[in-house]
Amino acid sequence: MVSRRTTLKTGAGVVAVAVGGGGVLGASPRPASAEEIATSVEPDAAGLQEVLDEMASSAASGVLAEVRGGGRVWRGSGGVAELGEGKPVVAGGRFRAGSITKSFVAAVVLQLVGEGRLRLGDSVERWLPGVVAEGGRITVRQLLQHTSGIVNYTNTRAFRTLYGGVDQVVGLRDRTWTPQELLKFTAGEALLFELGTSWMYSNTNYILLALVIERVTGNHYAREAERRVLRPLGLRGTEFPGRRSVIVGSHAHGYLPRRVGDQVEPVDITRFNPSVGGASGEVVSTAADLNRFFRALVTGRLLRPEQQRELLQIRSTGRDYDYGLGVETKVVNGTRLWGHEGDIFGYQAASWSTEDGRRQLTVSYNPWGSGDPESFIERLLAVAFRNR
Template identity: 40%
Template sequence: MTITLSDQDKNTLRIAAYGAVALMAAAGAAGRPGKIAANGSIALGSATGPIGHVLADHPQGKDLTGKSVAEIADRVLPALTAAMNLLQQQDPAEADNFRGTVLAAVETAQLHQGQPSPAAAEMARKITEAIDAARMAVVDGQDRPELQKAIEEIVESGFVAVSLRVRDERGEWAGSAGVAELGGTAKPPVNGHARIGSNSKTFTATLVLQLVAEGTIELDTPAAAYLPEFGLDRRITVRMLLQHTSGLFNYTGEVYDDGSIVYGIPVPFGATGKEWVDNRFHTYRPEELVRLALSKPARFEPGTGWSYSNTNYVLARLLIEKVTGRPLAEEMQRRILGPLGLSGTVVPDASPEMPEPHAHVYYRYEEDGRQRTIDITRLNPSWGSIGSDMISTSQDLATFISALLGGKLLPAPLLAEMCTARATGIPNMDYGLGVFVQKTDCGGTVITHNGGLVGSASLMFSTPDGGKTMTAVLNWVDDADMSLTTAFRDAQQRLVNEVFCGEQADPAQPAG
């Protein structure tokens, strides 16, 4: 898709982008406003494609110099809204590029202020809101009745809430169905926060591969060379961790081919459901989870099979922290979340809080012969330990997977390695490095890594080039028997078929 921008449109983009930097400089004037503005402007130079050309031409917004924060805000915030609207109507990918570039510049400006002032933090929030409110205004104006019908029928099959976002050749659409809370009438937020489960693994694998690109880590070096303290089998390489071919016991438990179960930590499913409820605010440290796994027999010899194990990604987290000397959350923000402007994405570690807005999540269990249903929106996610503990939104997931597969986060050779999959034994689903490569019912290929974390699941699908994406959040009342497993699989398959196999109607007209 191409975009056509008038001279006035180009001026709007420049005022919006460089004005956002000027706002951060003015709001952080207690620091070094000149340095803040210079660093933010340099960050705007990361823009590529048509947006990069526009921002590189006459970049300085000289008419904003010397004005008060309020005066700059009165001009810049509406310009951000207008810029996002005009780009979204012509090419959602360029709208994403502009959004990510501006928010990366804002992040850079904050990083160079020392301790950011409250005024600067508040201005960063207003800038983000101006951008995202504009996106949602365009999204809500697009009519896709077949998608709305699909999510309403999924709710009717037993789910509490569904929100869906699609970006394709027709533009962007987002909608929701169901209720945000049991007993309520409010619909779930279209872009609400959710625990994204094992989608976290794709973020983690991307970060590891960025370190590989820099030469800090080698994929085929034994993981024990970086983490000697655990006494890992030296045949286990970094690649095997990302690919789930290490054979390491899954600390959340293993189900073997003969039906036997070996338990790890208490989980919400099976015989440990009630124990998990009672301990859902317990904090697990990553080293504790690894040592538990290593106390159990390996599932197979390293490199001789495939078996999904959360242990692999706890080790990947520890590996990142060891070689960078920084906490995983900080490194994730610096390398992925900040540059892409993923303001709705959080690495919570052990915090039980869920940012607003969000739909609620529930769990049903038996106690003293009676069924109880409790709200488990708040829980300690440390048992996922970056294998499944992150929080995000459908919008951020779409931006992330599109940027990843579009080549914005990894060099082409490593992206190709990431998406080169080996057989898993699951029909039509092979596994690369932190992603599943799935065949659709209509013979196509999608890159995906969905995630569930007790009563909630986040879907993240994309064509291999990042050009068409589908992200969704489904909430339900979960239980130890996983009663909605079949309904969830059916819902997921329906959405994939609807988006990636359905006949395309005439392109929707931009919202007037």
């Protein structure tokens, strides 16, 4: 996406509040290790807010974040909820989280594996006969870890032609896509590499995994995720909207840049049917919910021990992160983090947790301006996971 600059006013952050002893970040019943001591440092409220304000002045129309650590929770925001209006971004507001959907899908798949209803070594053909070329050789594990070699449907020429410009995206904003229609974009496409020999991120993998979940359980993947993850964890701000185009509740608006002569104007894309992302990128959530979800996921609350070990088996990607089964991982300030990043038109998000669950960061922003948002996210990570 081409970023553009718009004059913005920054919003104030919310001061850190304490979490009680029975809350998300309780005290350890054993002596803390050096790493645990480092990751239990309270959030640097001033440093975090500074990054958000600078980001909102040059790279985003709005941004929000929540950091948990040291028994404290810090929430902050910057920019405006809607361009041309003075209302600040609500730090506890909802947002589209894109590919973070994949981690929810992976949690459901691994729970089914733990229940003996599915195996990581099962072929796609076993559950979805005739749906994928080479499906008899491609396994569930390879779908989860992006080692299947299946082409990413959003990278195909047919898809990029259809969604090739701002006016085209806006024209399709109410279009409902079925998983089968999304898979058609990859029809006739050869595998990118021999199975398991390399790594390439592919949204197609998770469209297929959702269909596997449906075949195994008889339920839509979203219903299984709600029953198995959202309700047990109390994630009341999270939903899989399907074809619903409106974000319910407080939220910042998302924009795309349209060039008109020598000027660039923002096109509001907040109202958007996310079925084009489906199980690869439709989730709507909050920073608090995503922090709670990834803490539960990486610390083993959602999975049995064997599946937990599988979740955290790392595959090198050649990018600035490596990949487990539906989760990204990277090292910041010497501490290994687990989580996922995601984007969909007008919105980008990232959620990260330390492996021991003692510190989390979730950030959502709406790209807009001449600055590089990734540089600000790197700074935010550095501050959030500072060891002292």
